[in-house]
Each structure stands twice: as C-alpha cells, then as structure tokens.
Amino acid sequence: NAGVTQTPKFRVLKTGQSMTLLCAQDMNHEYMYWYRQDPGMGLRLIHYSVGEGTTAKGEVPDGYNVSRLKKQNFLLGLESAAPSQTSVYFCASSYSPQDSIKETQYFGPGTRLLVL
Amino acid sequence: AQSVTQPDIHITVSEGASLELRCNYSYGATPYLFWYVQSPGQGLQLLLKYFSGDTLVQGIKGFEAEFKRSQSSFNLRKPSVHWSDAAEYFCAGPKRYGGSQGNLIFGKGTKLSVKP
Numbered sequence: 001n002a003g004v005t006q007t008p009k010f011r012v013l014k015t016g017q018s019m020t021l022l023c024a025q026d027m028n029h030e031y032m033y034w035y036r037q038d039p040g041m042g043l044r045l046i047h048y049s050v051g052e053g054t055t056a057k058g059e060v061p062d063g064y065n066v067s068r069l070k071k072q073n074f075l076l077g078l079e080s081a082a083p084s085q086t087s088v089y090f091c092a093s094s095y096s097p098q099d100s101i102k103e104t105q106y107f108g109p110g111t112r113l114l115v116l
Numbered sequence: 117a118q119s120v121t122q123p124d125i126h127i128t129v130s131e132g133a134s135l136e137l138r139c140n141y142s143y144g145a146t147p148y149l150f151w152y153v154q155s156p157g158q159g160l161q162l163l164l165k166y167f168s169g170d171t172l173v174q175g176i177k178g179f180e181a182e183f184k185r186s187q188s189s190f191n192l193r194k195p196s197v198h199w200s201d202a203a204e205y206f207c208a209g210p211k212r213y214g215g216s217q218g219n220l221i222f223g224k225g226t227k228l229s230v231k232p
Binding site: 004030031033042043045048050056058090092094095100101102103104105106107108109110 | 148150152157158159160161162165167206208210217218219220222223224225
C-alpha cells in the first residue's frame with residue numbers, strides 16, 4: 001500500500017496562475033482532507049470530503065476549490081494564485097468501514113508551493 | 117469549547133534522557149486523542165491514539181502516552197530519546213460538528229531538539 005500520495009512535491013507559480021494539487025489514497029477511506037501548514041500557524045483545514053461527490057469548507061477555504069469525483073482522489077485547485085498561498089499543503093484521509101474511529105487520519109508527504 | 121493545547125513550543129533534551137511532551141484537552145466527554153510526529157520536510161505520522169480502556173497507550177518508535185482524566189492531559193513520553201526523535205510533535209483530538217466527520221483539532225505543536 002502506498003497510503004496517501006501527493007503530486008507534485010514542489011511547485012513555483014507566478015501570481016495569477018492556476019494549478020491543481022492531486023491527492024490519492026489506496027486505503028479505501030471515505031473521508032479526505034486538505035490542510036495548509038504555515039510557520040506559527042499550525043495546521044489549518046482548507047476543505048474536506050466525507051464521500052465521493054461531496055465537499056465541505058474548513059477553516060480557510062477562500063481562494064481554493066476542491067473536487068472528489070472518485071473515492072480515491074481529492075483535488076485542490078487554486079484558480080488565481082496569490083503570494084499568501086505560499087505554504088506547504090498536506091492531504092490526509094480517514095475512515096474505512098472497518099475502523100471504529102473516524103478521526104484516525106493518515107497524511108501524505110506534502111506539496112511545497114511558492115507563489116511569486 | 118473543544119480544544120487541544122500544547123503548552124511547550126520548543127523543548128531540548130540530551131540524547132539518552134527521558135522525554136515528556138505535554139498535551140491538555142478540553143472536551144465535554146472523554147475524547148479520542150492522538151499524537152502525531154512530523155520529521156523535517158515530511159508529513160505527519162501517527163504515533164499512537166487513545167479511545168477507551170487502558171489509559172496507558174503504547175505507540176510506535178518506543179513512545180507511550182498516558183490519559184489522565186483528572187488532569188485533562190494526554191502527555192507523550194519516551195524513556196530514552198534518540199537523535200532521530202528530533203521532530204515536531206502534534207497532539208490532536210476530534211472536532212465534532214454534531215456527528216463525527218473525521219475532523220481533528222490540532223495543538224500548535226512542540227518542536228523537539230536533541231543534544232548529542
């Protein structure tokens with residue numbers, strides 16, 4: 001099992017450019033999450049999904065969109081990147097029917113994004 | 117209000133010394149609680165979790181944590197620290213919007229440095 005994978009690992013964008021971050025999980029998890037991590041701010045939830053075809057806003061959703069067309073994939077989009085979106089982005093997943101605790105999240109390795 | 121607090125931002129210990137990282141929680145009922153570790157440049161890895169039963173929980177890499185209801189604490193311990201334990205450690209608990217959607221509240225993290 002690869003667990004949770006993220007592509008790309010690193011990206012540089014210019015202000016106004018768009019991009020999509022891909023998260024994939026092979027654990028048959030129902031729930032998936034996108035976080036950003038910034039120095040001194042800890043982990044902040046951007047968007048999450050509790051099943052294929054569903055999405056919901058987290059703490060800091062502005063400037064981002066997400067889609068969950070397939071159960072194993074969760075895409076994070078930046079339509080018009082801004083320098084404030086320079087961050088490390090983590091994807092996580094949780095909860096398969098065998099799990100008793102829905103909150104046991106497994107994380108990907110992260111994507112470092114620099115917006116100039 | 118639901119919260120998870122890590123009082124120590126940065127701790128330095130000597131290699132071979134014992135370690136205790138503090139975590140305090142505020143929940144109406146006994147929560148599930150988690151400890152994650154993040155090595156430099158990596159994603160978060162689950163160390164251990166508490167959900168019920170024995171209040172002393174064993175995790176990976178020789179870590180353990182003790183749930184103390186009377187002190188609202190879930191401190192992480194290791195009897196002898198190795199240089200490879202230098203990392204940032206996060207305590208987490210569930211964030212419930214009525215029912216569970218798998219969301220977590222993370223503490224701000226404690227950075228552990230290990231002196232040779």
